Amino acid sequence: MGIVVTGATGNVGRPLVRVLAAAGERVTATSRGISGDDTPDGVRHRRADLAEPDSLRPVFDGATALFLQDGGAGAHLVDPRQVVDVARSAGIERVVLLSSQGVATRPRSVSHGGTGRSFEEAVRQSGADWTILRPGGFGSNAYAWADSVRTRRTVAAPFADVGLPVIDPADIAEVAAAALRDGGHAGRVHELTGPALSTPRQRAEAIADALGEPVRFVEQTRDEAREQMLRFMPGPVVETTLAILGAPTPAEQRISPDVARILGREPRAFADWARRHVAAFR
Numbered sequence: 001m002g003i004v005v006t007g008a009t010g011n012v013g014r015p016l017v018r019v020l021a022a023a024g025e026r027v028t029a030t031s032r033g034i035s036g037d038d039t040p041d042g043v044r045h046r047r048a049d050l051a052e053p054d055s056l057r058p059v060f061d062g063a064t065a066l067f068l069q070d071g072g073a074g075a076h077l078v079d080p081r082q083v084v085d086v087a088r089s090a091g092i093e094r095v096v097l098l099s100s101q102g103v104a105t106r107p108r109s110v111s112h113g114g115t116g117r118s119f120e121e122a123v124r125q126s127g128a129d130w131t132i133l134r135p136g137g138f139g140s141n142a143y144a145w146a147d148s149v150r151t152r153r154t155v156a157a158p159f160a161d162v163g164l165p166v167i168d169p170a171d172i173a174e175v176a177a178a179a180l181r182d183g184g185h186a187g188r189v190h191e192l193t194g195p196a197l198s199t200p201r202q203r204a205e206a207i208a209d210a211l212g213e214p215v216r217f218v219e220q221t222r223d224e225a226r227e228q229m230l231r232f233m234p235g236p237v238v239e240t241t242l243a244i245l246g247a248p249t250p251a252e253q254r255i256s257p258d259v260a261r262i263l264g265r266e267p268r269a270f271a272d273w274a275r276r277h278v279a280a281f282r
């Protein structure tokens with residue numbers, strides 16, 4: 001069975017490619033940019049753009065399973081039905097979609113209720129065996145703090161003491177690998193969270209612990225945070241993100257049992273992510 005991983009250079013795609021390759025799967029990794037130096041031996045990387053579905057045709061050659069993600073900030077440029085049609089006509093029989101918890105918890109938002117739901121619907125209607133992964137916020141969003149920690153040993157973030165059960169992208173990757181390799185996940189929606197609530201202040205402390213040096217925490221106002229986020233996210237996505245970070249619903253603070261049920265172990269804590277990625281903050 002050949003498996004195509006989209007977003008293969010991203011926070012989830014990179015560990016997913018490693019897990020699948022280590023399990024002996026034939027993997028095609030794809031993204032718009034070039035692959036990194038750490039692509040495992042035997043994995044082929046092909047450049048393709050989800051916004052241009054025809055560029056995907058050669059990527060699917062000989063594959064039967066697809067890990068699909070929406071292209072992040074450019075998701076609104078992608079027509080998920082076209083992507084799924086190209087995949088199906090090339091022989092893809094199983095699709096695992098990286099969606100978002102926000103599709104359920106923020107149905108009226110443009111990004112989750114609009115774009116996110118359109119990906120889910122395209123996959124459900126594809127005729128393939130489908131599995132949908134709905135993670136909450138990623139621990140790797142802390143990369144946004146890397147520059148200020150490296151240069152000033154400072155984290156600036158809003159809503160310092162509001163907890164969310166952020167998930168380690170490596171756990172999402174392991175769940176995705178299970179769903180791609182094992183037909184028992186067909187027709188299932190998995191909700192993926194970390195093992196406990198953590199606040200931005202606690203996550204900054206975990207980075208300080210990993211560094212072995214103090215890190216100052218500066219609480220931003222909502223407006224300061226909005227201004228900063230608008231530099232790299234579209235406006236509607238910023239508003240939904242601020243709403244989740246500042247006033248999460250009970251569903252967004254719930255610890256899901258799904259990672260432990262599927263992997264047979266507890267999800268990784270944020271401190272674990274911080275230790276494994278401390279080089280980005282040195």
Ligand SMILES: NC(=O)c1ccc[n+]([C@@H]2O[C@H](COP(=O)([O-])OP(=O)(O)OC[C@H]3O[C@@H](n4cnc5c(N)ncnc54)[C@H](OP(=O)(O)O)[C@@H]3O)[C@@H](O)[C@H]2O)c1
Nearest residue numbers: 007008009010011031032033049050070071072100137138
């Ligand atoms: N971050 C969160 O808190 C969060 C929460 C829930 C769900 N999600 C979802 O998780 C996914 C990954 O998020 P992330 O922050 O981890 O992203 P990321 O690390 O930036 O990874 C995105 C990957 O997609 C590729 N990509 C982007 N646009 C593409 C396009 N048009 N065609 C083909 N490949 C494209 C990127 O490589 P190139 O740029 O080289 O193409 C990269 O490999 C997103 O789809 C997001 O909606 C994220």
